[in-house]
Amino acid sequence: xxxxxxxxxxxxxxxxxxxxxxxxxxxxxxxxxxxxxxxxxxxxxxxxxxxxxxxxxxxxxxxxxxxxxxxxxxxxxxxxxxxxxxxxxxxxxxxxxxxxxxxxxxxxxxxxxxxxxxxxxxxxxxxxxxxxxxxxxxxxxxxxxxxxxxxxxxxxxxxxxxxxxxxxxxxxxxxxxxxxxxxxxxxxxxxxxxxxxxxxxxxxxxxxxxxxxxxxxxxxxxxxxxxxxxxxxxxxxxxxxxxxxxxxxxxxxxxxxxxxxxxxxxxxxxxxxxxxxxxxxxxxxxx
Ligand code: ATR
Numbered sequence: 001x002x003x004x005x006x007x008x009x010x011x012x013x014x015x016x017x018x019x020x021x022x023x024x025x026x027x028x029x030x031x032x033x034x035x036x037x038x039x040x041x042x043x044x045x046x047x048x049x050x051x052x053x054x055x056x057x058x059x060x061x062x063x064x065x066x067x068x069x070x071x072x073x074x075x076x077x078x079x080x081x082x083x084x085x086x087x088x089x090x091x092x093x094x095x096x097x098x099x100x101x102x103x104x105x106x107x108x109x110x111x112x113x114x115x116x117x118x119x120x121x122x123x124x125x126x127x128x129x130x131x132x133x134x135x136x137x138x139x140x141x142x143x144x145x146x147x148x149x150x151x152x153x154x155x156x157x158x159x160x161x162x163x164x165x166x167x168x169x170x171x172x173x174x175x176x177x178x179x180x181x182x183x184x185x186x187x188x189x190x191x192x193x194x195x196x197x198x199x200x201x202x203x204x205x206x207x208x209x210x211x212x213x214x215x216x217x218x219x220x221x222x223x224x225x226x227x228x229x230x231x232x233x234x235x236x237x238x239x240x241x242x243x244x245x246x247x248x249x250x251x252x253x254x255x256x257x258x259x260x261x262x263x264x265x266x267x268x269x270x271x272x273x274x275x276x277x278x279x280x281x282x283x284x285x286x287x
Contacts, residue, residue, distance in 0.1 A: 112147030118253025157182035216240035
């Protein structure tokens, strides 16, 4: 059996920072990945409040913490403390992964590519030419748009309750691909013309599981319904879309693969995605 997770004087440190952070499943998932691959690393959760962010980053350099995942509320502010920002994080405007190369810190964003890898492996390998509707215009939507543009989708309509946010987001990417702001009031027509409809809003998330962002009857049977929410594992939106005959894609895979990419950037080793997934599933079902 592998030697992973036996802490000794060679153990390399990793972690996730956020405020709050105690709900995070990342430590379980990442320590399982170290164990599976036999890498001598340990990953823990640090509760870092905003005014301690600079001190934390100094600590990363001082202690040689090799890798850090970054979550709310630090994804934007942390960029000011790093030495280099990768193109992915620049385009999205947020960092969720830091790699420490001997004190030189680089920020990446693995959310969008994590989402795309999950969608391709679980539902549809070829996204080229697809017409996409994105519901919501927050930080999560930015990462998804970045990831989908790399896949050469045909067009992306962003529809948001607050129209100005949709226009701003679409405008930030419209020089790279056919990305435009769709009208929230005409969402039924937008959905009817889409091959892929993605919910990036919080509507339907635990504990408000009766919420749904759209009426599933607006979807064609060929359409893929995708939701970034993974608690519950199947939202009302996905359940109704599945009952209509659509292919449904839940948010757990995005969480797994954003972590898988981070693991691969840090270690250069393929992430054991199946083991990571079963570990998180087990934890979610135990809740
Ligand atoms: P994140 O960074 O996780 O995407 P966010 O920036 O708070 O989070 O964005 C949440 C998204 O969910 C927004 O697009 C928000 O719409 P507004 O911009 O109009 O606030 C959307 N959202 C949240 N609650 C909603 C609701 N009840 N109906 C429709 N959209 C909702």
